Amino acid sequence: xxxxxxxxxxxxxxxxxxxxxxxxxxxxxxxxxxxxxxxxxxxxxxxxxxxxxxxxxxxxxxxxxxxxxxxxxxxxxxxxxxxxxxxxxxxxxxxxxxxxxxxxxxxxxxxxxxxxxxxxxxxxxxxxxxxxxxxxxxxxxxxxxxxxxxxxxxxxxxxxxxxxxxxxxxxxxxxxxxxxxxxxxxxxxxxxxxxxxxxxxxxxxxxxxxxxxxxxxxxxxxxxxxxxxxxxxxxxxxxxxxxxxxxxxxxxxxxxxxxxxxxxxxx
Numbered sequence: 236x237x238x239x240x241x242x243x244x245x246x247x248x249x250x251x252x253x254x255x256x257x258x259x260x261x262x263x264x265x266x267x268x269x270x271x272x273x274x275x276x277x278x279x280x281x282x283x284x285x286x287x288x289x290x291x292x293x294x295x296x297x298x299x300x301x302x303x304x305x306x307x308x309x310x311x312x313x314x315x316x317x318x319x320x321x322x323x324x325x326x327x328x329x330x331x332x333x334x335x336x337x338x339x340x341x342x343x344x345x346x347x348x349x350x351x352x353x354x355x356x357x358x359x360x361x362x363x364x365x366x367x368x369x370x371x372x373x374x375x376x377x378x379x380x381x382x383x384x385x386x387x388x389x390x391x392x393x394x395x396x397x398x399x400x401x402x403x404x405x406x407x408x409x410x411x412x413x414x415x416x417x418x419x420x421x422x423x424x425x426x427x428x429x430x431x432x433x434x435x436x437x438x439x440x441x442x443x444x445x446x447x448x449x450x451x452x453x454x455x456x457x458x459x460x461x462x463x464x465x466x467x468x469x470x471x472x473x474x475x476x477x478x479x480x481x482x483x484x485x486x487x488x489x490x491x492x493x494x495x496x497x498x499x500x501x502x
Contacts, residue, residue, distance in 0.1 A: 236298065237384030240288055245381060248284070252276045266353040273365045281376040299380065300431045312432070316439045318483045319419065323412035324458045325477025328469065330411055335463045342463050345408075352448060366445050371437035378403045378417060379424045379433050392500045396421050415484060416440075422491035425500060 252275050260271035289296060327345075334341045352362050378399050387395035400417030407413040420433035446452070453459065457472035 236289075236292065236294065237380050238388035240381055240385060242381060242385050245284060249276055249280065252280055266358055270358055270361060270365075273362070273370060277377075278365060278369045278373050281373040281381075285376050285380065299429070300434070301429045302431045305431075305435065308432070312436050312439060315419065315423075315436050315487065316443065318480055318487065319412075319416050319436075319440060320443070321476055322415060322480035322484050323409065324455065325473050325480055326411035326415065327409065328458065328460075328466065328473040329477060331460075331463075331466045332470065332473075335466055339463055342466065346461055346466075352445065363445065363449075367442045368438060371441055372434050374403070375420070375430050375434045375437055379420055380430055383421050383424070387500055392425070392497060419484065419487060419491075422488060422495065425495045426491050 253272075256268070256271045256275055260268045262268050285299070286296070289298065331342050331345055334345070352366065353359050382399040382402065383395050385395075386398050390398075396418055400414050400421060401410075403417040404410045404412075404414035420436060423432050423436070424430060447454075457469055457476060460466050460469050
């Protein structure tokens with residue numbers, strides 16, 4: 236169903252919303268602009284757009300989102316989250332390690348403190364809701380719903396996987412980790428034809444990160460570095476973590492690619 240939805244119309248309306256956000260919230264207050272952008276362009280807009288498209292086609296929301304069986308599958312989803320998180324730690328280190336030799340200034344930028352949530356007040360509450368629930372739902376609709384399916388229909392499944400998740404990685408400023416996360420979520424969607432499972436993994440992933448920040452739980456020691464010297468010193472534990480998690484990621488991708496009916500995707 237997503238394959239028949241026009242990307243250009245979605246992007247055009249999204250551009251108008253972005254302009255409205257700039258006009259209403261401005262960019263002088265980063266927290267409020269982030270709030271506005273999150274709840275409009277990257278929040279309610281994709282959800283309302285999906286509801287409109289479903290209504291126009293006489294379909295129910297359960298056509299694309301089916302939560303039944305969540306409790307039974309929760310352990311498997313948590314396993315995927317843990318694998319992805321450790322792979323992301325290793326991938327982020329690898330990116331910084333490589334850049335430290337060619338573009339050290341880029342490493343300084345990437346290692347800057349970036350708080351996930353604003354401090355206190357109602358803005359804090361709204362952003363907790365967004366990061367834990369609304370954001371993952373909206374992003375899965377955009378990247379694993381519209382973009383992945385439309386690009387698969389127009390090009391082919393491999394091109395859809397690369398382009399949709401490449402954009403996902405760029406948006407998150409995490410080319411390797413977010414890209415692989417997106418590929419795994421895309422394969423999970425292809426296998427089940429159900430956006431609920433990628434949404435659940437995404438919500439669990441974001442919630443764990445958010446809880447770590449809320450309760451001031453530090454990152455693992457191997458992922459705690461603030462400058463180039465520390466990045467290079469941490470090569471051994473990060474290489475081990477990356478190697479182990481990469482094997483688990485490859486096994487997941489291999490299993491899902493064998494279970495997917497690729498011929499049906501190309502129709």
